[in-house]
Amino acid sequence: xxSVTQPxxxxxxxxxxxxxxxxxxxxxxxxxLFWYVQSPGQGLQLLLKYFSGDxxxxxxxxxxxxxxxxxxxxxxxxxxxxxxxxxEYFCAVGQYSGTYKYIFGTGTRLKVLA
Amino acid sequence: DGGITQSPKYLFRKEGQNVTLSCEQNLNHDAMYWxxxxxxxxxxxxxxxxxxxxxxxxxxxxxxxxxxxxKESFPLTVTSAQKNxxxxxxxxxxxxxxxxxxxxxxxxxxxxxx
Numbered sequence: 326x327x328s329v330t331q332p333x334x335x336x337x338x339x340x341x342x343x344x345x346x347x348x349x350x351x352x353x354x355x356x357x358l359f360w361y362v363q364s365p366g367q368g369l370q371l372l373l374k375y376f377s378g379d380x381x382x383x384x385x386x387x388x389x390x391x392x393x394x395x396x397x398x399x400x401x402x403x404x405x406x407x408x409x410x411x412x413e414y415f416c417a418v419g420q421y422s423g424t425y426k427y428i429f430g431t432g433t434r435l436k437v438l439a
Numbered sequence: 440d441g442g443i444t445q446s447p448k449y450l451f452r453k454e455g456q457n458v459t460l461s462c463e464q465n466l467n468h469d470a471m472y473w474x475x476x477x478x479x480x481x482x483x484x485x486x487x488x489x490x491x492x493x494x495x496x497x498x499x500x501x502x503x504x505x506x507x508x509x510k511e512s513f514p515l516t517v518t519s520a521q522k523n524x525x526x527x528x529x530x531x532x533x534x535x536x537x538x539x540x541x542x543x544x545x546x547x548x549x550x551x552x553x
Contacts, residue, residue, distance in 0.1 A: 334479070366549070368546040368547050369531075376539055417542075424489060427484075427542050432479075
């Protein structure tokens with residue numbers, strides 16, 4: 326079965342430090358890949374997406390992600406974290422099986438130290 | 440502004456009662472989805488609809504029901520048969536479900552059983 330794994334449940338970084346959130350997926354074909362961010366008690370906001378083409382994609386709020394087919398990964402990065410980046414981050418895969426459905430990872434909660 | 444509106448934001452239900460969560464979108468999207476979010480479990484698909492008057496069960500449909508009488512609306516009813524309904528519920532939509540598209544989310548509804 327297709328799946329999305331976010332191995333880090335919690336990550337803590339200092340403000341100004343770099344960030345990398347990991348995402349691995351299991352899917353036979355080339356997937357559609359997404360990263361979303363969720364503030365407490367709110368909906369999910371799209372950060373970036375990969376459908377095809379350049380494997381390094383830029384998103385909002387200074388985030389980027391790189392699709393690595395050989396590693397089945399789509400890690401999210403940011404060079405310098407701001408306190409306002411504290412939130413929960415979800416990786417998702419769009420999978421086709423007669424219709425498109427979206428599989429989400431269990432999320433990584435980011436804490437930022439001042 | 441286009442978007443997805445969920446109401447109410449907070450809802451309390453007594454055991455044995457049915458409750459209905461509203462979801463309205465003005466994005467002209469064909470596909471709509473309901474997800475349930477529990478801490479540490481990510482998002483799980485309850486129901487989805489590809490077009491008006493059509494919907495399919497997701498991974499955890501038991502104890503829930505939906506309707507899709509209008510393109511803009513996809514209400515979710517949490518019935519008394521749902522044994523553990525306390526959760527955060529997210530409605531989402533995408534252009535269609537036949538090609539890879541971005542899925543957009545509402546702000547969510549908290550349901551608590553008292």
